[in-house]
Amino acid sequence: MGMGSCRTSSQDTVREKYDTEAESYSRGSNQFVTAIRSFPILSFLLFAGCAANSGVEVVGDNFETPQPAKKLVIAHRGASGYLPEHTIAAKAMAYAQGADYIEQDLVMTKDDRLVVLHDRHLDTVTDVASVFPGRARDDGRYYVIDFTLDEIRQLSVSERFELEDRVATPVFKDRFPLWKSSFRVHTFSEEIELIQGLNKSTGKSVGLYPEIKSPAFHRDEGKDIASAALDVLSEYGYTSQSDDVFLQCFDPYELQRIHADLMPAKEMDLLLIQLIAASEEYQSLLSADGMKQLATFVDGIGPSALLLVEKDSTASGIRTTGLTAFAHAAGLKVHPYTFRRERDQMPPYAKDYDDLLTIFFDEVGVDGVFTDFPDLTVQFLENRR
């Protein structure tokens, strides 16, 4: 039985919490030292109870999925440490740097096209406010879903910025400069064609790592983004667990719907990843039982790196939280986010980027990492061979 038949208004309220963007971007913020944000607590029991009523067993056959021997380098929004995030240039650079998988965050346009953008808004990476003045909603934001693909293609893309008194200030001051060169928003299909084209011309097999953004928001706007994403993946030949794709989402209800309803209806069976932010709404998942529950419908977790190492760890005393062990015991892969080389983006217990990778690959035991710097991560892993 799918989630649709047992969804309650309480669940819909809860699901809106999963639409929160995982990382807030303010200049100088450090994901590793930022306190865990406070959200209304999700009762996972609500979800678990629904699963039980649906006849879903607590421990599924994914329990025995073998862990991959190769540690995966997942290019977070492309080689976003070097070029504006989610641009075709950033994806081509990530490919050339040797990433195993390249990430696509997906949102939908007014005319039902999937574009590769992190936010449901356009105003922190494009010049939408200049090109389409007066098209913001009452909250002052310019929503992707209010624009057609043709309109979005008219926009210039920049390195990410925030606005202070109408002045754009870069989020990462030492990265690609704002508004230089020429970058455009592209569709999910165009990015798949880039990666498949490079796979043909190089003989490699780099995979996709798409994320369905804000499914509850899209549903409220009359759009089924998960179904649309699956249709594009199927069109390009990604239908089974052997097809080099991990499909990720922060919303567990949407992932269960994909697992139980959408993929069977479309004769698909892709590997699924439950994203887990360092916020209160996910607290009830961070246990052995929580991981066993997830293993009934996903194949791995993509947690904030904050959730894997105790924040009071020191260089000489790294203490893991146990979440990786719980996940592995449940047969789940562990792909934390986001690994960056900038000192102000690193936890105090890591001496440098290589030390950070040593801690997470060797002491925590993760199976792969989302990184803005695929080249450094590939080099690190090659040096250990």
Ligand code: G3P
């Ligand atoms: O999807 C995993 C990683 O990308 C972290 O989430 O907020 O950067 O899309 P976000």
Ligand code: CA
């Ligand atoms: Ca993402």
